[in-house]
Amino acid sequence: MSDSVEAISPSAARAAREVRVVFSRLRRRLREIGGAHDLTPSQTAVLSRLLKDGAATASGLAAAEGVRPQSMAATLAVLEERGLIRRDPDPQDGRRQLVTPSDAGREWVEGSRQARDEWLSRALQDRCTEEERETVLRAFAVLDRIVQ
Template identity: 65%
Template sequence: MMSETPTVEAGIPVSAAQAAGEIRVVFSRLRRRLREVAGLGELTPSQTSVLSRIDRGGPASMSDLAAAERVRPQSMAAILAAIGEQGLIQRTPDPADGRRQLVSLTDVGREAIAGSRRQRDEWLTRSLTDHFTEAERQTVLEAMTLLDRLADR
């Protein structure tokens, strides 16, 4: 006779509920730790996210950024104003639609993002080297494959 997987409710396996909670807690802690080593000074998580999005995706309109970040246009205007004051972004007319402006990174903004990425990568690499065995690093790589699949759902 096969043993049944223990369930919480509505057929949800206990292991799925436990994994969901653990993923949420660990990712929150890791995100906070990476922000600490990011070297982006007083930027908020929202400002950092917008800078990273522009870095990855290239110039974008304010409305496109608001939609991508899932915030109201008024909130995006405030985010862009704050990072604009720091000289991290520039606005140029959209060649396809003169009524819109495209937001892109300045050289200072590009260097800030690149430097932050380097600091986070260095911290992660150093931590994985100093505190994990090769077998544990391989387990992390395998888990990342599964978590990437989860993120695509």
Template identity: 65%
Template sequence: MSDTRELSPSAVRAAHEVRVVVGRLRRRLRESHQAGELTLTQTSLLSRLEREGPRTASDLAAAEGIRPQSVAASTAVLEERGLVTRRADPDDGRRQLLVISPPGRELIDSTRAAREEWLARALQERLTDEERGTVVAAMALLDRVTDR
């Protein structure tokens, strides 16, 4: 449902700035530490399994908005590298669940830690204490935007 009221110039500018900076920040975070040379799809699938627990390949495809064939190819690589395992679905033994393995969880944890360390160093080197406080306050505001 679209609101017919006009957007204020400040809202349009803020939206543009947030979109541009968040996009740039995502790219820099990705560049700061590659998750064991996994593709973005493989990393996303592994992260989803870590966050949400065991899933079927079709559940992953729907959640990620990608073709089941892409999930199958990506999870085959993850399984080959020992980052995920398969087990029978306790509710339906004909289905297989993909489960993140301990090495997969370690990879996700180390990747997150490396990215957060890069960001903390960048914030420390480029911003003052007061500016970092402003960043924290801005994040609280953006968090309000994302609340539903």
């Protein structure tokens, strides 16, 4: 950390607060739209990771998600109970199991993603002008730069 501490401008503090509040609302709304109320954020994250990254062991998923193996075991038990994942023997090591999304899990993630994309596209189309949509795109370019 630097020896000199610069004061945060009021506009930076206000922008930070507004971004946080709006993103929280948007995240909640997208969860409602996508049917994520059926699953916890952790369960959704694991299912999405499996779809994106492919088969994984429970310990690999725990490490990737930054949780204890016991927590991952509980998450996977719920996903398996709901038929959203399946476990198969690892062809490299029969003592381990590989977790993959089931067809139902794949459909759930894809359906949820499509519902959220459709809702947000429709909301931007119906509630914003073309100029406002361009402003949103420019603002997200700035936010993306901040998080890089």
